[in-house]
Amino acid sequence: MAQTKRDYYDILGVQRDADDAALKRAFRKMARQYHPDVNPEPGAEASFKEVSEAYEVLNDPQKRQLYDQYGHAGVNGAGGEYGNFGGFGSFADIFEQFGSIFGGAAGAPGRRGPQRGADLRYDLTITFEEAVFGSEKELSIPRWESCVRCEGKGAEPNSELKRCTQCNGTGELRKVQQSFFGQFVNVTVCNRCRGEGQIISTPCKECKGEGRVHATKVLNVKIPPGVDNDQQIRLTGEGESGPHGGIPGNLYVVLNVKPHAQFKRDGADIHIELPLSFPSAALGIQVDVPTIDGTEKLTIPAGTQTGKMFRLRDKGIPRLRSMGRGDQYVTVKLRTPSTLSSRERELYEELSSLSAQHGDGHERGFFSKVKDSLGI
Ligand SMILES: [Zn+2]
Numbered sequence: 001m002a003q004t005k006r007d008y009y010d011i012l013g014v015q016r017d018a019d020d021a022a023l024k025r026a027f028r029k030m031a032r033q034y035h036p037d038v039n040p041e042p043g044a045e046a047s048f049k050e051v052s053e054a055y056e057v058l059n060d061p062q063k064r065q066l067y068d069q070y071g072h073a074g075v076n077g078a079g080g081e082y083g084n085f086g087g088f089g090s091f092a093d094i095f096e097q098f099g100s101i102f103g104g105a106a107g108a109p110g111r112r113g114p115q116r117g118a119d120l121r122y123d124l125t126i127t128f129e130e131a132v133f134g135s136e137k138e139l140s141i142p143r144w145e146s147c148v149r150c151e152g153k154g155a156e157p158n159s160e161l162k163r164c165t166q167c168n169g170t171g172e173l174r175k176v177q178q179s180f181f182g183q184f185v186n187v188t189v190c191n192r193c194r195g196e197g198q199i200i201s202t203p204c205k206e207c208k209g210e211g212r213v214h215a216t217k218v219l220n221v222k223i224p225p226g227v228d229n230d231q232q233i234r235l236t237g238e239g240e241s242g243p244h245g246g247i248p249g250n251l252y253v254v255l256n257v258k259p260h261a262q263f264k265r266d267g268a269d270i271h272i273e274l275p276l277s278f279p280s281a282a283l284g285i286q287v288d289v290p291t292i293d294g295t296e297k298l299t300i301p302a303g304t305q306t307g308k309m310f311r312l313r314d315k316g317i318p319r320l321r322s323m324g325r326g327d328q329y330v331t332v333k334l335r336t337p338s339t340l341s342s343r344e345r346e347l348y349e350e351l352s353s354l355s356a357q358h359g360d361g362h363e364r365g366f367f368s369k370v371k372d373s374l375g376i
């Protein structure tokens with residue numbers, strides 16, 4: 001059996017002689033309070049159903065009379081607790097029928113009322129340095145904007161509004177339907193006046209009644225340090241205005257970072273190649289290495305091989321969503337001279353014969369090892 005049910009008037013917090021307007025006001029207030037989108041508390045959904053049920057009964061003159069006379073028994077017949085609510089199968093239905101309560105905001109599917117404006121995407125190309133250090137950019141965004149003259153309403157200022165004839169100014173359409181469990185009233189938002197109850201008689205001269213105009217908006221966007229390719233910055237409400245006063249969409253700035261000639265990026269780390277001559281690698285040297293902060297001294301020890309990697313701590317890119325910075329990695333790349341002066345040639349030849357005498361020529365060592373392993 002169903003639990004003891006609360007009195008419908010108590011649920012809505014209205015007097016027993018409350019009129020339609022008072023009922024509607026009370027329901028809107030309660031529905032907003034318990035709307036599952038805004039109230040995450042566990043009991044909210046149940047309260048919302050309770051409130052909806054109470055309103056559905058009291059808002060129907062016939063059901064209200066039965067309820068006043070017989071209490072819950074009068075309206076909860078053979079169909080059980082929710083038997084009479086043929087039109088109230090799910091939340092989606094409830095939102096559909098009372099769509100105007102929550103305005104045109106995003107939410108339940110099939111919602112009527114002013115349409116939300118479109119989201120916009122802006123592809124912004126920035127330099128490597130701008131991505132690393134952050135910057136501020138001025139964007140020109142062509143978009144639909146809310147009309148200033150009519151404040152997005154679409155009506156010429158101070159012009160008269162006519163009562164909507166389709167809904168008689170109530171903003172909703174009521175259709176009495178018969179179901180297995182009895183009669184119920186299906187309430188929908190009036191499509192002619194979009195639930196406003198009023199119709200524009202003189203459209204705004206500026207926007208021709210659309211409530212929005214096409215314009216180019218200049219916006220400043222802050223790019224935080226450490227952003228990377230394909231990341232996007234969301235500017236809430238900077239998309240297009242919706243028609244007839246609908247809330248605006250968002251603007252998404254999608255970043256395209258130009259590659260740098262020297263610095264290669266890997267997340268917050270930077271990689272760079274350091275070309276070295278044979279003598280420098282063999283004897284060791286102190287070099288100036290470019291970093292994003294300027295040059296940094298790096299000591300290359302004697303006998304450094306090609307491919308050797310050195311790390312410069314905290315010389316990388318600021319981490320976008322946490323503290324600190326990445327590192328910079330410097331990879332040694334030995335350069336073989338492609339042309340030699342006669343003096344250089346002399347020296348290299350001398351060096352070569354010296355290496356041979358010492359028996360530490362790489363070629364000889366390498367080939368003899370191969371021979372050994374093959375047993376020849
Ligand atoms: Zn206008």
Ligand SMILES: [Zn+2]
Binds near residue numbers: 195
């Ligand atoms: Zn209407």
